[in-house]
Amino acid sequence: MPLELYLDLHSQPCRSVFLFAQINKIPFEFKAVDLSAGEQYGEEFGKVTIIRKVPVLKDGDFILTESIAILQYLAAKHRTPDHWYPADLQKRARVDEFLSWQHTNIRTHGSKVFWFRGVVPAVTGAPVSKEKMDAAVEDLNASLKTFEDKFLQSRPFIIGDKISLADLVAIVEIMQPVGTGLDVFQGRPVLSAWRDRVKKELGVEVFDEAHKVIMNVDTLPQTFEKKGLPEFLKLKLQKMFN
Amino acid sequence: MVRTCEAQTRLSKLFQKMSLEMYLDLFSQPCRSVYIFAKKNDIQFDYKKISLFEGYQYSEEYGKINLLRKAPAIKDGDFCLAESVAIMLYLAEKFHTPDHWYPADLQKRARVNEYLSWQHSAIRIHGSKMLWFKLLIPKALGVEIPKEKIDNAVEDLNASLNLFEEKFLQDRPFIVGDQISLADLVAIVEIMQPVGAGMDVFENRPNLKAWKDRVRAEIGVELFDEAHQAILCAQESVKTMDPKRMEHFKPIILRYFLS
Numbered sequence: 001m002p003l004e005l006y007l008d009l010h011s012q013p014c015r016s017v018f019l020f021a022q023i024n025k026i027p028f029e030f031k032a033v034d035l036s037a038g039e040q041y042g043e044e045f046g047k048v049t050i051i052r053k054v055p056v057l058k059d060g061d062f063i064l065t066e067s068i069a070i071l072q073y074l075a076a077k078h079r080t081p082d083h084w085y086p087a088d089l090q091k092r093a094r095v096d097e098f099l100s101w102q103h104t105n106i107r108t109h110g111s112k113v114f115w116f117r118g119v120v121p122a123v124t125g126a127p128v129s130k131e132k133m134d135a136a137v138e139d140l141n142a143s144l145k146t147f148e149d150k151f152l153q154s155r156p157f158i159i160g161d162k163i164s165l166a167d168l169v170a171i172v173e174i175m176q177p178v179g180t181g182l183d184v185f186q187g188r189p190v191l192s193a194w195r196d197r198v199k200k201e202l203g204v205e206v207f208d209e210a211h212k213v214i215m216n217v218d219t220l221p222q223t224f225e226k227k228g229l230p231e232f233l234k235l236k237l238q239k240m241f242n
Numbered sequence: 243m244v245r246t247c248e249a250q251t252r253l254s255k256l257f258q259k260m261s262l263e264m265y266l267d268l269f270s271q272p273c274r275s276v277y278i279f280a281k282k283n284d285i286q287f288d289y290k291k292i293s294l295f296e297g298y299q300y301s302e303e304y305g306k307i308n309l310l311r312k313a314p315a316i317k318d319g320d321f322c323l324a325e326s327v328a329i330m331l332y333l334a335e336k337f338h339t340p341d342h343w344y345p346a347d348l349q350k351r352a353r354v355n356e357y358l359s360w361q362h363s364a365i366r367i368h369g370s371k372m373l374w375f376k377l378l379i380p381k382a383l384g385v386e387i388p389k390e391k392i393d394n395a396v397e398d399l400n401a402s403l404n405l406f407e408e409k410f411l412q413d414r415p416f417i418v419g420d421q422i423s424l425a426d427l428v429a430i431v432e433i434m435q436p437v438g439a440g441m442d443v444f445e446n447r448p449n450l451k452a453w454k455d456r457v458r459a460e461i462g463v464e465l466f467d468e469a470h471q472a473i474l475c476a477q478e479s480v481k482t483m484d485p486k487r488m489e490h491f492k493p494i495i496l497r498y499f500l501s
Contacts, residue, residue, distance in 0.1 A: 050409050051360070062349055069355035076348055089335055090321055097326035101310065103362035135497060142350040239394070 003028040006056040007046060008035045010217070013067030014055045014106065015172040015210045018163075020071055022206050031058075033206045036223050038230025068099050071165050078143045083162035094159045096165040099153050102173060108148060109196040110176040114217075114241070117180035118191060122220040123233060134151075142191070146172075148190055156197055163201040179214035264420065265307060267470045271366065272326030273314045274431040278461055278469050279330050279424070283339045287316075297490045325492040327358050330424055331447045342421035355417045357410055357425035365406060365432045367400035371499070372436035376482040381497055382488040387499075390494040399436060399443070406433075407449055415456055422460040430457045430468075438473035 005021065005028045021028050033039050033054050040052045049056050049065050057064040057073065064070055075085045086092050113136050116128040120172040127133075147170065151158050158166040174195070177184055185192040199207045264280065264287045266273040280287055292298040292313060299311040308315035308324045315324045316332075323329055334344045345351050373386045375395055406429065410417050417425040433454070436443055444451040456468045472479070 051405065062352075064352050064356055066356045066359035069352050072355050073348065073352040076351075089332065092335075093321075093323050093328050093332040096331050097323060097325045100325035100327045100362070103359070104367070108363070123445040139497075146310065 001060055003059040004031050005029070006031045006033050006045070006054055006058070008054050009210060009213045010035055011054050012110070012172040012176050015175075015214075016165075016168050017055045017057070017067050017070050017074075019168060019172070019210050020084075022073060022210075023079060023202060024074070024084075026074060026078050032157055036071075036220065036230070037227050038232050041230070041232050043170045052206040056167070068165075068169070071168075075165070083164055084158070084168075085165050091159050091164075095164050095166045098158055099169060101151075102169060103142045104175045106140075106170065109136065109143045110173045112136045113140050113182060114180055117177070118217045118220060119181060119233075120237060122224055123229060133137060137182075144174070144184060144191065148188070152190065152194055154190075157194070157201075159224045161214075163198060163229060167194075167198050169201070169203075171195065175211055175214060179211070179216070234239075253274060261292050261319050264288070265290045265292050265311050265313055265315045265317075267292050268469060269476070269495060270294060270313050271369070271431040273427075273434050273472050274434075274469045274473075275314075275424075275427050276314045276326050276333075276432070279333060279339075279343070279427060281465055281469075282461060283333070283343075284338060285333060285337050296487060300490060327424075327428070330373065330427075331415040334424070342418075343427075345418065345423065345425055345472055350418050350423075354423050354425045358428060361412075361428060361432060364402045365399075365429065368402050368430045371395045371475065372399065372439040372441055374486070374495070374499055376439040376441070377476060378488075378491070379499060381480050381483055382485055382491050382495060384485065393443075397442070399441075403433075403443060403447065403450065407447065411449065411453055413449075416453070416460075426453075426457050427461070430454060430461075434470055434473060438476040440477055 003021075003026065005017060007018055007030060009015055009018060018030075020026075033045060037056065039045055040054060045052065048058065049063060051065050053065060053072060055065070055067055057070045058079075059073075064073060072085060074080070085095060116133055116136050119129050128136075151166070151170075155161075157163050158170065174184060174191075183193055262285070263278065266289065268274055268277060268278055279285075294306070295315060298304055299308075299313060304315075305311065307322055308322050312324060314326050314329060315322065316329050317323075318332075319334075323332060331344065333339070344354060372395060375392050380386055410425070410429075414420075415420050417429065431453055433450075435442060444454060
């Protein structure tokens with residue numbers, strides 16, 4: 001039975017898993033989950049995982065959620081090149097340190113900016129208040145500053161000379177707000193240079209393929225008009241602005 | 243000869259103790275998991291007790307240890323490391339702790355990793371909020387949090403706890419199976435945080451309570467209680483805190499909790 005990966009490439013953690021599998025030539029069946037239609041809350045997906053999030057890996061009977069866990073699992077099972085998740089104690093610790101930190105920093109803030117710029121206006125027809133938007137962008141800028149000052153510094157990649165899972169997870173998260181037209185690389189030459197290096201290491205074609213949907217996120221209003229607005233989105237927005 | 247060997251062993255233990263520093267404030271959940279893990283596994287360390295409430299994390303001194311300005315952080319010789327999950331994985335590997343903490347088996351390890359990843363944006367966030375809403379913000383700003391906000395936070399925490407029980411624990415003794423792992427350790431310290439705020443999360447959750455008792459027994463009741471002493475006295479200790487010394491929290495509170 002082939003490996004199944006449940007993905008929606010609008011989602012950052014789906015992109016890192018997709019890219020990792022593609023680059024390492026790990027064969028898999030792409031099981032599309034349409035988040036904008038609320039498929040993650042459907043009965044069928046609920047049988048896959050009650051966490052109701054993507055990505056999900058299904059390897060025979062073994063079902064695994066959380067992109068970090070999936071990447072670590074694939075790296076070990078398919079014995080991918082050491083640089084992705086080095087055996088060296090301190091190098092591995094540096095990867096783990098970033099993978100842990102990013103959850104509530106770059107991921108949270110990048111996602112918020114994406115929602116505020118890309119999703120909320122598409123749903124409500126109105127922009128988010130300037131105050132809220134400015135605060136979200138400020139938080140994102142602070143995370144990017146920490147990323148450059150602490151995690152990247154003057155190294156080619158986060159842990160040194162070679163790309164690792166840390167760079168992969170970082171790039172997909174940083175690309176999220178870019179999809180809404182906010183060029184976070186502008187005015188950040190070190191970050192831009194790192195992005196170019198990562199893109200080259202991953203492969204420009206597969207990078208662009210993974211990021212195609214997010215770079216076209218301005219079509220979301222038409223999507224909602226065509227398919228209707230899923231219930232979960234209304235509730236999420238209510239809670240976000242409470 | 244014997245005396246020389248003894249001296250060498252004492253010296254190397256001393257060197258080992260001196261070479262690993264751990265910067266911890268036991269009010270903080272991730273500090274507790276690191277503390278418990280090290281003590282349980284007899285890992286010798288130099289305990290650098292810090293106070294987050296007093297803002298030590300913003301000092302120039304601490305900036306040299308951890309630019310992220312959070313706790314825990316360790317300094318092992320010249321190697322500085324932040325993030326409790328990274329720290330525990332590092333210690334587990336370096337000190338060859340028993341396999342059950344972070345199993346070598348591919349699928350078991352994946353289950354631990356899955357929990358360690360999920361918890362950041364779930365139990366950790368919602369559990370933390372309770373301490374802030376019920377104790378710290380009223381003290382620091384002299385305001386009561388509106389009931390609706392507290393109710394929403396409790397609802398979120400309950401949703402996380404439901405998922406914890408339905409997906410991660412189910413009818414197993416521990417998250418990964420028969421033995422305790424890093425997943426249980428990280429889970430318990432986070433779940434104890436709202437308890438410190440006065441919320442009995444175990445009420446009407448007999449399965450969760452039974453798991454907690456198992457985890458506490460496995461860790462060792464004395465060590466568990468020692469690590470949780472500060473947080474379980476939070477209601478009392480916050481009363482005596484000086485709001486003027488909590489100025490550095492105001493921007494964080496306004497941005498993340500009251501916006």
